[in-house]
Every structure is written in structure tokens, then in C-alpha cells.
Amino acid sequence: DGGITQSPKYLFRKEGQNVTLSCEQNLNHDAMYWYRQDPGQGLRLIYYSQIVNDFQKGDIAEGYSVSREKKESFPLTVTSAQKNPTAFYLCASSTTANTNYGYTFGSGTRLTVV
């Protein structure tokens, strides 16, 4: 079955360490997105990419970096410059060719920095 996979589900890191969250999709979607969610809050857009080798900053890109070397993959690196990295991170994908499809979300990665 096609879908979008985020790994790992839970991640613990020490303060000051960079960490990379994985997001892979086999839906043949052009566009991919990263969101951050804090407890009791909505989703905030970090980065998004419409095509390979191109991406744009979202509303809260500071302290994060991404790459889009393959259509299927959109990893997110949380750098030591991100002041409050502990959060729930969600990856999504969509096709830009047909608006009859919404976004498909992964199941998320819960990052805890201690």
C-alpha cells in the first residue's frame, strides 16, 4: 500500500546535538511538507518542497534545515540552533497536479531533547 512513513516514532537527543528526522513517501507525490506541533496547539509549517532540489521556508524555519535530493524523501534536520526543539513533527505530501487529493500525513515523530 502506498503511504508516507516517518521514522523513528520517538526520538531522544541531548541538548546541542543535531538530529535528522526521516520522511519517505511512495505515493509519487511531487510536494512534501514539514510541520511542527506543540501540545494543545495547531500545526506550524517549517519547510516545504514542490519539486526535487527545491524547497521554501515556512513560518518557523529558523533552526531547521531540509534537503530534497529524491522525490520520495524529505529529511528534516533539527539543528542545535533551534531553541525549543522538543515537539511533535509531522511530514506530509501531496500531488500538485490534481487538487482532488488533499495532503497525506505521516504518523509523526515525537522528539524530546534533554
Place this chain on the structure above:
Amino acid sequence: DAKTTQPTSMDCAEGRAANLPCNHSTISGNEYVYWYRQIHSQGPQYIIHGLKNNETNEMASLIITEDRKSSTLILPHATLRDTAVYYCIVRVGYRNRDDKIIFGKGTRLHILP
């Protein structure tokens, strides 16, 4: 900023219809209305979307006003499993380098037994 306004929370009795309102008074002619829901600690799930006409699928119905400035998501027979946060979103409906969804805080729907 999100382009939609929703009530913070709502209650609905199990078995009754849940009607979730959304205001999107600044919606453009080429923007679609999408609804998603998020069950605790999971990724949001697509429910339904529409442009002008009312829409229905196996999950819900979407009623969009004639002026398109507001809409209502209807869950016809709510069950306890429908307890979730519901997000109403507007999105440009064509291939666009800047295509992205901005989420608001949504409506927390409590289904009461």
C-alpha cells in the same frame, strides 16, 4: 496566518449530527475549502474538500454558503471515535510553487456518550 476562523471547542451527543462551522471571509475565487481531523497524537486525516458546491462522501458532508465566506462540516451520526480536532483550511487549487496549507487551531470536538 490561517485564513479561517473556527470555534475553539464543541460538544455533540453520540448518534447525533455534529455541525462544525468555519468562517473564511477572505477566500479567493480559486481557493478550495478543505477539512482535516487529527485524533490525539496522530497525523491529520483528510475528510473532504469543495470549491462551490456542497459535497458528500462516506465520512461527512460539506456545505458551502453561496458567497463562499463560510462552510459547515457535517458528521451525520457522530460516534465516540469522531472525538478529534477538526481543521478547516483554504488552499489554492492549482499547481503553484507556493502551494501550502496553513493550519489554524481548529475545533476540538467532544462526542458525549
